[in-house]
Amino acid sequence: MQKLSLRDKIKEARISAADSFRGGKLMSSIFRPGSPFRKGYVDSPRNRSYVVMNNVLYHLHPVKVKRHGVRLSYTLCLGGLSFFLFIVLTITGIWLMFYFRPTELAYVDIQNLQTSIAFGSLVRNMHRWGAHLMVLVVFLHMSRVFYHGAYKAPREFNWVIGVILLLLTLLLSFTGYLLPWDQLAIWAVTVGGNMAGYTPVIGAQAKFGLFAGLEATTATLLRFYVLHVLFLPFIIVIFMAVHFWRVRKDGGISGPL
């Protein structure tokens, strides 16, 4: 037997240590069977199924999907990207909440965020452009679904939920529009709120309810803040859960055409 150099010995020890760690009790307790992080993962149909089945996030997906559905040109990933943008907005939004008070100080907080907090400007920009992008992507997703006739039986009700999700997305974006508390924010919301005032019969009450008064004030700011960070995300998550669940229950992706 040939004598191993010290370097080779170290390398061998490192590999065997990594192997015994990957095959050890800790890793196999964290990762369920079929995970590529477990020792002895091989690319087999069985393990490909396990990857999806044994992961809490991935099992939103079925183990198998229709072949035409994985073509990028079919969906352009628009539904998935809507969801992903929602997650990005949640993360950046929670980060922004650390530096923001929905009072007269809101404007100063935004100024401080942009000037004296590390990455403050970047995260605020990501939140704002991400929100605009989400409205756009959700709208494009709806258009894609329409052009593929994917709202047809048995998916009618999921279309209804989708329209509700679009409205909630618009409401989330609209309530967030007021929060920087600058001239752009207050007057855009005033225009929108005045539109609600034209509702027949209950117009005045609708406007009063939205503004928490007769016009946009700091009371409106607090109201929109609570709607924006708590109420509407709460509602939209529920509807998203139903939406995703129905996609599976209605037979997966629509088509092929």
Next chain:
Amino acid sequence: MVDIPEHLLLRSAEARAKALGISVEQALAEMKGETEPTVVAKDPEIKVIDETPAPAAETPAAETPAPAAETPAAETPAAETPAPAAETPAPAAEKPAPAAEKPAPAASKTDTPEEVDFAPEVKVTQRLLTVVKAKPIQKPVAEPVDKVNTWPHLMLPEFVSLMAMTAFLILLSAILQAPLLEEANPNVTPNPAKAPWYFLGLQELLSYWDPQIAGVMIPLVLGVVLWMAFPYIDRNPETHPSKRKFAIMFYTFFLAGAGVLTIIGVLFRGPGWNWTYPWIDGIWFDDLLDWIHFE
């Protein structure tokens, strides 16, 4: 001849091999007609029924109880006449197809159950009576679908696309500064005061029509109620664009209309909601302050 599924044939051969004390391979070969059937030693002890007519009687009865499996047609007479079941199928084993017909008339004559010996000496413990092909009564409606594994065929493109989106968003945010004007002041109304861009199509409509129609009836009735009810209104089951031209046209008109109204609202409306040209009068939309410069 009906094709007997391999696993049933094997199971039958195992039973036969066990009964006759031969190897499974041999029993299988016999059943397939590849070799001569085994003759059991206890042969003479078998009681042959007197009435059994010529073709059946000639055959050594115990010779082939099991090969019936090969020709289910031969089972039909056996089922009709329980009596000589063990004996009559015998010739069927030698020459399957023609023999299948033969025992029928013979068997029908021997319709005398009281003379039947229900306990033949041959230790046949198990026999294949008939093979029912696995065929559902109802035709399945669903056609098999061409599917691929989600991992990696779906999740990889998904991952790549969300990485691309993240990169795009970070790049966008690094280049473009989100607008922040002076602090909110209810006493100073900007001219024009514009809604967020996704409501600007509506705001544009609002400048044409009565606010009760443009601001409420259109978004509420058309936008929400009609939009949600759309799948229930459009009952055409076709999904291919060529077979739903009206729906495609309808949506495309809606898209174009909404797009044109929004672009007008964003770019072509200035102070007093008057028509302006962005390349002459500049942009009157503060969200775009940092985006486009016409200088």
